[in-house]
Each structure stands twice: as structure tokens, then as C-alpha cells.
Amino acid sequence: MSLSNRFSRILLLLEKNYPEFRGGLANYSSPFQLLIATVLSAQSTDKQVNLITEKLFSHFPDPEAFASSSIIEIERYISKVGLYKNKAKFIFNLSKQLINEYDSIVPTSILELVKLPGVGRKTANVLLNDWFDIHEGIAVDTHVKRLSYRMGLTDNTDPNKIETDLQEIIPSEKWGRLTHLFISHGRAVCKAQKPLCKTCFLNEACPRVGVVEE
């Protein structure tokens, strides 16, 4: 079976088993709020972020609200997520930059998004795929990285190179859903320490590269 045929089979099985393949972030109602929630989710979990975003966005719904506040005040609202001091600075400066350079409108290209403080390719890809339905790239997080290697879809460890490898074998309209499907499967079955290969529904299509099965 060719690599792209094998991946098509994998994707089909993932979609069948995870019909609700949406991202784990909640409580946002605009691209700006999804951008902030995604910045907050770095080095943290979606669950932790969801616990604080309802209150955060009711107090700071838009860039103007953050920019007219202070880093110290933002810190108070986000102190339950990892690296909150850095993130408060990012959010404050990102909001100011959006107002000054983009008329408060979130840009819709990776090139522009990564110019904002705290925004890397992964965050930009999540926003473009999930809110705008624009498929410029694939968000590579720790689950996508691990599963791509185990499934023999890449030999690389650098997220940017993994993204390029995946883009070569996966049609662009599937780039957004791939991240959420891999995250679902990485959490439920293909776990970091003990992948459940014996009972995994991808058993027939997965080469299990570098995996020590339970």
C-alpha cells in the first residue's frame, strides 16, 4: 500500500471513530478570542484554559479591552495556566499591535499572524483552520508529532519539517481535521508512554514505528 493510500485508510478510520473531531477549546465567540485561547493553551491543557476563558472574555472581549488594561491585571485572570506571566505580556502587546497595525482585525495569513507576540505556526494554523476554514498549513502539537512518527508519515522531529512532510501526503482540505483527529487518538489510544496497539482500530494500517507495545 502506498503512503498516501495508507494514510487515506488511517484518516477514514479516525473519522469513523471520532465523529466529533472539533478542537478542545471552548468559550470563544470571535477569531480574536480563539487566538487568545490558543496562545493560552501553549504549555497548558485545553481543560485548564477552558476554566478561565469564560470570565476572561466577559471582562476582556476584544483587543481594546486588553490594551486599555495592564499586564498585571491580565495576569490575575490567567494565573491558573502555565507560563502566565509571559502570556500576559504577549496578550497585552498582541492586542496593542492588532489595534495599531491591523485596525483590530485578526489577519488571515500565517505570514501576518506569526508577526504577533506569542503566535507561532501552530497557533496560526489552529486559528486559520478552525475559525476561518483557511488551510495554509497543519498545526503540529505533541500528539501530531508522536503519531506521525509512529504511523511512518515522517522521519523528522522538527515540527516545521513534520508539517511539510504531512502536507505532501495529505490533501489540504483535510489539514484542519487531521490535528484534532490525531489529538483525540493520541489521548485515547496512542498514548505517549503506553500505546494500546493490541486493541487499536488502526492496527492493520499502522507500521508502529519505534513503538514498544503494551
Ligand code: SF4
Ligand atoms: S497501532 Fe499503536 S502506534 Fe499505531 S496508531 Fe495504534 S496505538 Fe498508535
